[in-house]
Amino acid sequence: MSESNMNLNNNFWINMDKYIQTLQNNPFNLMMFILDITIVLFVLVKVFKIVKDSRAWQLLKGILLLIAIMAVSSICHLYILNYILTSLMTYGVVFVVLFQPELRRVLEQLGSNKIARFFGFDKDFATKTKEDIYKVAIAASELAKDKTGALIVIERDIKIKDIISTGIIMDAEISPQLLVNIFTPKTPLHDGAVVISGGRITASACMLPLANDNDIARELGTRHRAAIGISKESDAIAIVVSEETGKISIAKDGTLIADVKEDTLKKILIKNIIRKEKNETAHEIKKNLKKL
Numbered sequence: 001m002s003e004s005n006m007n008l009n010n011n012f013w014i015n016m017d018k019y020i021q022t023l024q025n026n027p028f029n030l031m032m033f034i035l036d037i038t039i040v041l042f043v044l045v046k047v048f049k050i051v052k053d054s055r056a057w058q059l060l061k062g063i064l065l066l067i068a069i070m071a072v073s074s075i076c077h078l079y080i081l082n083y084i085l086t087s088l089m090t091y092g093v094v095f096v097v098l099f100q101p102e103l104r105r106v107l108e109q110l111g112s113n114k115i116a117r118f119f120g121f122d123k124d125f126a127t128k129t130k131e132d133i134y135k136v137a138i139a140a141s142e143l144a145k146d147k148t149g150a151l152i153v154i155e156r157d158i159k160i161k162d163i164i165s166t167g168i169i170m171d172a173e174i175s176p177q178l179l180v181n182i183f184t185p186k187t188p189l190h191d192g193a194v195v196i197s198g199g200r201i202t203a204s205a206c207m208l209p210l211a212n213d214n215d216i217a218r219e220l221g222t223r224h225r226a227a228i229g230i231s232k233e234s235d236a237i238a239i240v241v242s243e244e245t246g247k248i249s250i251a252k253d254g255t256l257i258a259d260v261k262e263d264t265l266k267k268i269l270i271k272n273i274i275r276k277e278k279n280e281t282a283h284e285i286k287k288n289l290k291k292l
Contacts, residue, residue, distance in 0.1 A: 126274045132174045132199055133269045139179035140239055140248050141262040149190075149243030150183040151223045153208070155197040156273065158234040164195050167206030174201055183241075193226065193238070209233055211254070220256075227251035237272060239265070 022029055066085060073082040136152060143150045153163070168189060172178060174196060182189050182204050192205035208226035227238035232254035240249045250257045250268055260268065 128199055129274050130270060132196070133266060133273065135174050135176050136179065136196070136239065137262050137266045137269065139176040140241055140265060142176060142180050143183055143241045144246045144248050147243055147246040148180075148183050148185065148241065149223060150179075150239075150241040151193040151208070151227060152179065152239040153193050153195045153206070153227075153230055154237045154239070154269070154273065155195060155202075156235045156237065158236070160195065160197075160230070160234050160236060163193075163206050163208060163230065164197065164203045167192055167195065167203035169203050170201050172201045174199065193230075208238075224249060224251070224256060228254060228256055231255075237269065 066088070070082060070085040072078075073085060136154070140150065140152065153160070178201065179194065181187070182194055182201075184190060189204040193208050194204045195202050195206050209229040210222070210225045211228035211232060221242070221244070223240050223242070227240045227249070228251045230236050231238050231251040235253070238251040240251065241247075242249070247259045248261070248265060250260060250265065252268075252272060257268065
């Protein structure tokens with residue numbers, strides 16, 4: 001295996017040397033090479049702008065990280081790891097077809113800022129997020145008392161810019177008063193979902209993907225179906241207040257937790273959003289890898 005890798009590396013550099021000599025001897029080829037590089041860079045910049053802060057960007061970062069690890073394993077002669085990663089990239093299409101949901105979640109986790117938290121960064125993350133959680137819980141409780149329908153989505157590591165773009169951009173500080181005011185009936189922004197991202201109310205009146213009828217009880221309405229839908233397509237957590245019953249529900253990982261009180265809501269959000277233990281990220285990634 002090592003001789004094969006060495007031969008491939010030697011052939012690569014020999015071909016590169018020949019190609020560079022060809023460019024030096026032929027000005028037209030050099031111009032075409034510059035044009036080729038320019039087009040590729042232009043396309044990459046456009047793609048970056050399109051997928052930045054979206055779920056596709058998290059997936060792309062995960063793939064790029066795997067490629068980087070594969071390159072390092074080749075340089076450091078880690079032949080077993082390199083063989084596994086090379087095979088994974090070679091037969092990646094088969095893996096995506098057979099294990100698409102689980103594989104996507106693993107790659108998204110690899111490309112998310114969970115890695116930074118795993119190594120102990122974002123020192124103020126827990127304190128600031130806990131304050132925001134309390135504000136959201138207070139707002140949900142107030143809305144429930146008046147039986148005012150509401151749908152609040154809290155973005156986590158997987159970005160949902162495509163969802164945010166469907167609503168009205170706000171970029172406002174989180175406050176219970178503002179959240180209650182947004183969902184007041186007959187106001188311009190009360191329909192749709194509020195998205196909280198990066199500790200701020202990013203947008204309101206956002207449209208969410210609906211879960212299939214098989215995933216939800218028939219007696220539950222569109223808000224609950226939308227909450228389950230976004231929680232299945234990303235790692236976001238959705239909070240629903242029913243206008244019929246005034247009960248609060250939470251959607252997470254495609255599962256609906258119904259009829260929770262304010263204290264329970266706070267505990268669930270803190271448990272699932274704030275990461276105090278460094279090994280939690282590693283545990284989640286290992287768990288998803290086992291599914292493969």
